[in-house]
Amino acid sequence: MSVVDTRLVQTAVIGTRDSDQPVILPEEPYNLDQFRRHFQQKRFWCGTLLGGCGEELMTKRYESKVCHFAHFPDRTGLAPTCHRVANGADSPDHLFIKRDLTDWLKTQGVRVQAELRNLGTGPGDAVDFWLPSTHQRLRFQLCLQDYRTWYRAKQEPTRSTPPVDDQSSQ
Template structure:
């Protein structure tokens, strides 16, 4: 954070306690905001000799995207009549490898898979989930090679990314198709139907017969 951002942040949240989030791969110990003139302002652990070192490996804004996706998707699904709670999944990387939603009303399972697995592991997980949950809607992280498999199977793939807006991260869904640039649209402009997640672009492509239902 810059000095001005830090000053504004502390003015708004300075009386709060801050912790190294375990859902971000952190250690759960207290943090203190540090203001500098010649260095980047940041949060730091309190000095406490003898404590184990924190092993959190990522500190960028996107390291919390699984939490933003969980929160925003929960509200979005509620607006579509699905009162459900997201579940964070670990697939071998961190707490935020995937965010799952079970939608009993439509017998559907929605997964935002943010860290790709190798194909064999993913295929095994997909078969297991399919047998247990029924229809699965997959939304992949950017650059996920599994999206290419989705594209080959059904003619399109859904991607997810977040962009910073103030103190929030807004969720965008991308529609990937052959020969077209990925179209990114806000999650709140998409629809959750009994056939799956439909972006405005996907709805248009289906209506024009470019992508099958």
Template sequence: MHGADGFSCGVLLGGCGKLLTLRACDDKKSHFAHRPPVRCTRTARDESSADHLYIGEALVRWLRRQGRPNITVEYVRQKHARSDAIEIRFGPKKKRRLLHVQMARRSFTEWEEDRRRLGATPGRPSTIRMYGPGSELAPYELQVAGYALRFRCETQNGTREVFVGTHLPGHKIEWTILERCRLHDQGLLTPALEPTSEGIRLKGAAKPERSAAEAPASSAEKAEEPAKGTTATAPGQRQAAPTSGPDGPTHSGGHPGPVSAPRTRRLRMPAATALRRAPRRRQRRCRPSPPTSPAASRPPASSCR
């Protein structure tokens, strides 16, 4: 960044903010350098060191096209530099919404703490969580939400183009551009996502199955239930239709008879239960038979009964 009388080390790039001096060289490219003595904390100097600035700028342009007012951007320093995370807030004062992009790596414990801290209170819009190319935290979000939103940047025509990816199960990522995404009350929708009553989910994903207690009885089960006032019959057996007579209801033979009690199906006992209830067989006991002669050297034979 630069002021009225000089240039200083960019703090948004992880720099120290101290004044720089221009060094004109004949044997190499002219460049800016720190004035000694100074110790700068900036470690990354490649083309990806400013990706958080490109991502933040692209999101601001996209939110303006979505018609969102009062957009503010903050580059948060968590441990190393102000490029660790991006927090973009937008919307009216009473319904401010947060879009959080995690750029730096975090442990699982820190990720859970961020999730609790960034979680919306009841009655407030939910926080949109996204992940930069070097965070390596998208698999955690995938386990919780079923998908994760990621960013990556590519150098095209002298600038860094921003792409949005939908992290799917099976280590698959579908990449697109921000112009093909839209903002919904439930979150950010890419071409691979759709809003439902249960929240945002992948297109074509199966709905959550009902439990056995909540599932309604099937038509086959309803067909097997006997009607009210009728008796159950055994399979393959027809039920005699009663006819009216002078002395009351009669059966198929034409003579009156008592109404039989409802028949009940005979339950088959499980094999394991039948084995347990079977009577135990008497074990035969063997007794040694007396020896035929006192001088017998062989062991006596045994007789069983």
């Protein structure tokens, strides 16, 4: 297969436009067929938690190029204007981290609260976890930031909750 066109939308959410349930569309037609059978009753959205416009998406199957999600056209046949920047398979990493770490901690008997954070570039900039039993906060930062911006963001949660557990300063 040729080089992936990063303008193509490879990820979406299922449920509603504000859902935190991500899906990654397979690039190969055979795998897309299986994907469609598995999710046949689901609707896909250019999720707001992915930095998307919130409009519904359809799957596009191709033999000669990468399969991808596409916006449904409006009545005039044009796709809606969407300013989503991150379209690749890694764009929902923050949603997978939130879901999977929350589920894992709960199976370990640990009470946890998770929150997605926008540190200036989008809703997937960071995921904060609050562990009430240990009074600790853990952050997974997924965006690049200079030190001053990172430090301000690190201090910001301390206004209302305990500080981020920062192992790098020890």
